[in-house]
Amino acid sequence: MRIEVKDLDHIYNAGLAYETYALKHVSLTLDRGELVCLIGHTGSGKTTLVQHLNGLLKPDKGQVLADGVDINEKSPQARALRRKIGLVFQYPEYQLFEETVFKDVCFGPKNMGLSEEECAKKANDSLKLVGMDPDEVGDKSPFALSGGQKRRVAIAGILAMDPEVLILDEPAAGLDPAGKKAILSCIKGIKEERNICILLISHNMEDVAEIADRVLVMDKGSLVLDGPPGEVFARRQALRDMGLAAPPAARFMEMVAAGGGPVSADVLTLDDAAREIIRVYGKR
Ligand SMILES: Nc1ncnc2c1ncn2[C@@H]1O[C@H](COP(=O)(O)OP(=O)(O)OP(=O)(O)O)[C@@H](O)[C@H]1O
Ligand SMILES: [Mg+2]
Numbered sequence: 187m188r189i190e191v192k193d194l195d196h197i198y199n200a201g202l203a204y205e206t207y208a209l210k211h212v213s214l215t216l217d218r219g220e221l222v223c224l225i226g227h228t229g230s231g232k233t234t235l236v237q238h239l240n241g242l243l244k245p246d247k248g249q250v251l252a253d254g255v256d257i258n259e260k261s262p263q264a265r266a267l268r269r270k271i272g273l274v275f276q277y278p279e280y281q282l283f284e285e286t287v288f289k290d291v292c293f294g295p296k297n298m299g300l301s302e303e304e305c306a307k308k309a310n311d312s313l314k315l316v317g318m319d320p321d322e323v324g325d326k327s328p329f330a331l332s333g334g335q336k337r338r339v340a341i342a343g344i345l346a347m348d349p350e351v352l353i354l355d356e357p358a359a360g361l362d363p364a365g366k367k368a369i370l371s372c373i374k375g376i377k378e379e380r381n382i383c384i385l386l387i388s389h390n391m392e393d394v395a396e397i398a399d400r401v402l403v404m405d406k407g408s409l410v411l412d413g414p415p416g417e418v419f420a421r422r423q424a425l426r427d428m429g430l431a432a433p434p435a436a437r438f439m440e441m442v443a444a445g446g447g448p449v450s451a452d453v454l455t456l457d458d459a460a461r462e463i464i465r466v467y468g469k470r
Pocket of ligand 2: 232233234
């Protein structure tokens, strides 16, 4: 599936004294197989934008097209397309409600009218894909799991509906380091296995540098940068002006270079930084 956002505006509380222009002329395209990270200062419009991508919010101006069809049309075709765009909210664990993990993950496919057998298959496959053993956790109450596990169950619930686009609003927020790592590796696994488009909102530049094929940067409701991580993170001053930082490995190498170390600061990840340090100093 290809998503095209065309000149999208969103105004909260339009016409009131406290109206907020949350999105201004946003245009972008998302394609199958891409892992795209959406970053931006708090309040820049990230959540508002992703809520438009599956029709949860309606544009004040502009359009969201899925495979060329306006998803806000009142047609069965548009409804079917909206269902193919799965949105995992921030803190999705608060939306788990069934008495067992298995029932929770089956909820979506059941609503889509699939047979019990098909639902079970989808639930099992999705739980495995998020790194959970259905035999071990299936009968447990979702409330008996850790925060990170609950979140993976919530992601499995969306995956069970076979989305062609998966959107995750800050999936690692508030988790401990082990929980964050598990979520990240689960996202990489989903990309490898399903080859769908994944759009991820994150405040963690280290994670973004590690997993993104492409980075989108929002600032005060506008999409201001859109490109491969190397290009976007090379715009250090522009990012700083928006209150954003480069990934920690890049900042570290910048400090070494500024102190006279003959290293290139053109790195994104810890692996890149280690390689560069070994290249320069390793053989002395
Ligand atoms: N339901 C709402 N009613 C009124 N204003 C809102 C509402 N939701 C968001 N806003 C405003 O719209 C702007 C964009 O908010 P949004 O939540 O999309 O930002 P964000 O980039 O997701 O921020 P964060 O990083 O804090 O999650 C902000 O100024 C915010 O205060
Ligand atoms: Mg948000």
